[in-house]
Amino acid sequence: MLSHITIKNLAVVDSLELELNAGLTVLTGETGAGKSILIDALGLVLGDRAEASAIRHGADRADIVAEFDLQDPVVEQWLKDNDLDSDGECLIRRTINAKGRSRGFINGHPIPLQILRELGEQLVNIHGQNTHQALLKTDEQRLLLDNFAGTTPLRKELNICYREWKKTASEYAQLKQDTAEREAKLALLRFQVKELQEFDLQENELAGLEDEHRKLSNANRLIETSQTIHFQLAQDEQNGINHLLNHCLVELQAIAELDPSLLPISELINNAIIQVDEADSELRHYLETLELDPKQLKWLDERISGIYDLARKHRVETHELFAHIATLTQELEQLENADVHLDTLQAAVAKTKKQYFKLAKKLSTQRNKAALLLAEQVIKHIHELGMERCIFEIRTLAIESVEPQLHGMESIEFYVTTNPGQPLRPLSKVVSGGELSRISLAIQVVTAEFSQTPTLIFDEVDVGIGGGIAEMVGQKLRLLGSNSYPDNTESRSKKAQILCVTHQAQVASQAHQHLNVYKQSDEQKTETHINLLNEEQRIEELSRMMGGMTITEQTRSHAREMRKQVLDLS
Template sequence: MLNRIEIRDFAIIDYLGLNFETGLTVLTGETGAGKSILLDALGLCLGDRADTSMVPETAKRSEIHGIFDVSDTPRARAWLSEESLDEDDDCLIRRVVQRSGRSQAWINGRPVTRYQLEQLGARLMGIHGQHAHQALMRTDIQRRTLDGFAVHPEHLATVADLHSRWRDVNAEIESLSGGSADHQDRIDLLRYQLKELDEAAPSAEEFADLEHEQRRLASAGDIMAACQRSLEALYDGEISAQSLVASAERDLQPHLDVDAQMTEIQQLLATGQVQIDEACQALRAFADHMEMDPQRLQAVEDRLTQLHDLARKHQIEPEDLATHTERLRYELERLESADERLVTLQAEQAELLGDYRAAAEKLSASRQTAAETLGKRVGTLLGELGMAGAELIIVVEPSLEAAPSPHGADRVRFDIRTNADQRPAPLQKIASGGELSRIGLALEVATADTAELPSLIFDEADSGIGGAVAEVVGRQLRDLARHHQVICITHLPQVAAQGMNQLQVEKRQTETGRTVTDVQALSAEQRIDEIARMLGGLAITEKTLNHAREMLDQAG
């Protein structure tokens, strides 16, 4: 559910921070006070496209924060987890729109795309009215609404599993067959490539060993010269390190009994002589075994060139040639045995397709039954909502010959007949804004026990109605709030009185003459005044106040 929204520098809102409660919250206020601006800001927070015209001239950017509790929203929690955006039970959404047109979004402090924001928004709130989140228009939402009401997860799971298995088998069949000419061409190419690689016979460690040997052989002359220079400096030269250390030791010898520290120094020099002698012996042994071998160097470099050329041909690194060879060998073996594998796969494909068709028929039958029940229930509610003669026809069109899909073989479509003498037509083609809101309300009430969205917003649910019908709308909204957080923008006191919480939207002039919108949560006494204003306009009498009290008491 929505816990809080903060809006800064958006249209005629300077700053606004609102906390939302569970149950039914009604937003009231004079026409043009800015109630719809709140929905625009919330829509932006939930992934609507940015509109730079909403950034005031006095600001550089608009910023909206939405704080949601997703503890009871499994679909939103699962999506956040899949996207690595989860943060316990809280979800903080931040959206910024720059005057330059740049839009940025964050979920729980991590930057996201607008598409990701839209995906999450569709799992957090449903907005009914003339706004971007008219999800009811989408056929996939219509199908999911029907499936949710039907409560047949076992049918959906079976169909989805069979589709997934059929798709995997089908993909392997296409990979193995792919046209006989292409298939044979690929086999011929693999045979040629493997013949060339097997003749070269690269091993996993060979390239690294060859590189090391090449560096050693190429540097043999330089290494031998360095050894000779070192021996000359350490031992063989007339003035060598060994002779200098020995001379120093001899010079100190007569003075050893004068100071005890001289003995320690003399011992260090003696140790140095020993280490120099050992180093020189090791150098001589190394130099004696070091040979110049131009022929071996040429052979190593030729082999390295061969391996580099092969790797370049296959667009891999030379050290990966052995692994690549085995990968090609596996592919060739698979393709050469494709005929046998294809027979097995085609039999499996046919069996899976038959199982899928049977499961899809069961799912379709369950949908047909649920569609009739839900259509009747919604039709009854629409009559109570002032749409006498309106009828919702939920069309379930099976197409068992179509390719399998994870959702079954049905096309689900909501058709509406708003008048008894009217032909049914798809919902998005015939319903007006006010009618769509009431249809959405009726659907939400009818499916309240199974609906997935935790929060619902209704704008213009009371459009074109009044009197007793308005009170029915209010009561149905209040009933719906037993299962969901419901926020409703209304102009009717009969609807507002049913609210468990009430927010009043007002416009005012700042000292600079700028028009801004404020929103305040109303106390019990303030609610009486606001309901009275909605009943009687500016001239509020004691009779009007008593009427407002009576409406609130009856609703409570």
């Protein structure tokens, strides 16, 4: 529900703020006062096309901010799914600059206009000469009929069954296509798996092979250098490190008798001798493991080259080759058992398809029955709104297909004709805005309990009517705004909010809240203002609407009587 709107520098509005409540709110005023400015602003903030001409003369930018009191968990979930949630708030902003460029924001997040329109269709439904007429969409018509018929649990079951069938049928089609190419693919897979299995690659084998290859290919240098160091450590009796360190130790121990402080140094040299002996022993052991083996080196060359060749052949990295063997083996097993799996999938497709058509038939029965009842009730309200010769029909046309469809096996569309002798046409093709508004009003009155849109706006729904018909329109609008309907998902209610631009006092008298739109001009500027009227101000405005420029006490008395009748019935 729209709870607050701020408009700055739009058309002839300098700055305007409005608090709005549930129930029926009417906007009235003199011709040319700008009664539709609120609806125009709402259209823009909810994604309508913006032009620079909409900006107030002399201003750089127009700015519209609308705050909605969220009552629908579906909208709340939509905001969360799009990462636009802000603790249950819904604050929408639209700015338009002098170059005609605009930006949209939801809860402070910049978003594309398409997303803005998507949210707007869930928040506001505008009927009349404007956009956001969700009722003209066949998807909305189907949803209205289904909700009226109480088919929600059945539709959920049908949709689950449809998705299961779609998934299984897709798997079956893919496997069947694969089977058609099976022999060629099997031959290739068998060859590839046999080749890889015969190569007998071990996990992480390449790293070990490359280490050993590096060692063997440098064996000459390793042996020569190691032997030289071994000789220098211990084998040279005159200049070997071990011999020199032992000589130093004997000399130092001899003088340590003269100065005991040299004893720690002697200990360090003794430790060095031990370390050198250990190093020489390890080096000698290492030399024993080294040998020149041309055959092993050749085998390593061939093995490593084989691994790289296989990796290139299968278009994988060398470290992925071992896992690739398992993947190909599994794919081969699946393909070899494809016939069994194909039969299983075919049976599953047939089973889900049979279940779907069973549910679809049940849904069709409920829809056809509800279509007659809904059309009958809508026609009754349309006739009460002064269109006695209007014919309204809900057509459920079977979809000629042997395959399941997402929303059932029929298309649903509202048809109407307002002229005797003329064929019925889809509701979306109705040309007259006034006729469309009244038809929409009749449908909304019947289906209001199931409406998913909390705010309904009727722009000049009373065009071309007057007297008792106008009073009936007002009563139906008040009825729409007076009710609070169960949410269907939680133990709370959705409060209806109806906004209506009207020229008819009979309609305006029915409102819970009355807004008066007027212009103020001086030599430099013209501004549109909107005031919330108290009861006495409402009497004056109703009198003006009935009496024109000259308002008499008789006119005021008539206006008070109209209001009294409304309040007495409330």
